[in-house]
Amino acid sequence: MSELPVSKGVLTVVSGFSGSGKGTIIDILMKKYQEYALSVSVTTRAPRPGEEEGREYFFRTREEFEEMIRTDALIEYAEYVGNYYGTPRSYVERMLSRGKNVILEIEMQGAMKIRKRFPDAVLFFVTAPSVEELRRRLVGRNTETAEVIAGRLAQAAREANVMLDYDYLLVNETDKAEECADLLHGIIRGERARVRNNAELIRTIRDDLNKDQDPA
Numbered sequence: 770m771s772e773l774p775v776s777k778g779v780l781t782v783v784s785g786f787s788g789s790g791k792g793t794i795i796d797i798l799m800k801k802y803q804e805y806a807l808s809v810s811v812t813t814r815a816p817r818p819g820e821e822e823g824r825e826y827f828f829r830t831r832e833e834f835e836e837m838i839r840t841d842a843l844i845e846y847a848e849y850v851g852n853y854y855g856t857p858r859s860y861v862e863r864m865l866s867r868g869k870n871v872i873l874e875i876e877m878q879g880a881m882k883i884r885k886r887f888p889d890a891v892l893f894f895v896t897a898p899s900v901e902e903l904r905r906r907l908v909g910r911n912t913e914t915a916e917v918i919a920g921r922l923a924q925a926a927r928e929a930n931v932m933l934d935y936d937y938l939l940v941n942e943t944d945k946a947e948e949c950a951d952l953l954h955g956i957i958r959g960e961r962a963r964v965r966n967n968a969e970l971i972r973t974i975r976d977d978l979n980k981d982q983d984p985a
């Protein structure tokens with residue numbers, strides 16, 4: 770009998786308003802479940818204090834980034850608040866073929882490019898339950914000036930319509946990040962069980978069954 774092939778992982782996009790708690794949800798998901806790989810993006814923005822090369826981002830110059838665009842080394846990229854952000858192709862392809870679900874934590878323009886290029890990708894949008902709650906979380910972080918918070922909320926207002934183009938909405942109530950992570954995981958497990966995501970496995974089972982029917 771043939772080895773049963775590993776089914777391909779699900780390309781999973783997670784976007785959300787600043788203050789939605791998407792980072793916490795992804796952290797929980799990665800710690801709790803083994804079948805996920807988090808893609809590390811390339812960016813031209815400067816590292817923030819505490820950020821490390823290769824952990825939060827790969828930090829590159831604009832020239833280096835544009836070279837990656839030219840050589841098709843990114844599966845998507847976007848310009849966001851004056852900087853480039855992009856997803857390296859090689860890691861994503863390698864992990865998907867190993868059966869890992871790959872998480873892309875990216876903004877909306879990039880998400881919509883993924884939607885077009887990878888129609889089987891599953892797109893999640895994370896939000897706080899209300900705008901008051903979103904504002905409260907941004908203020909509560911105590912790390913940003915009033916001006917930056919107003920900027921983040923203005924950005925959220927611009928993004929609001931695009932929510933409709935996602936597949937799933939994760940409403941992250943206060944202290945419920947783990948529930949959101951579990952919900953996301955359940956949905957991805959469902960996606961993996963889809964017949965179209967298991968074509969190779971089905972072929973193998975069918976071929977092995979047919980072999981058994983051959984006269985010896």
Ligand code: 5GP
Pocket residue numbers: 810811814845846847849854855856874875876877878879880
């Ligand atoms: P930050 O500068 O705060 O780390 O990220 C700014 C925004 O860029 C966030 O919404 C983040 O999700 C998004 N982002 C991070 N990496 C990528 C990427 O590879 N592609 C795209 N399109 N957006 C990204």
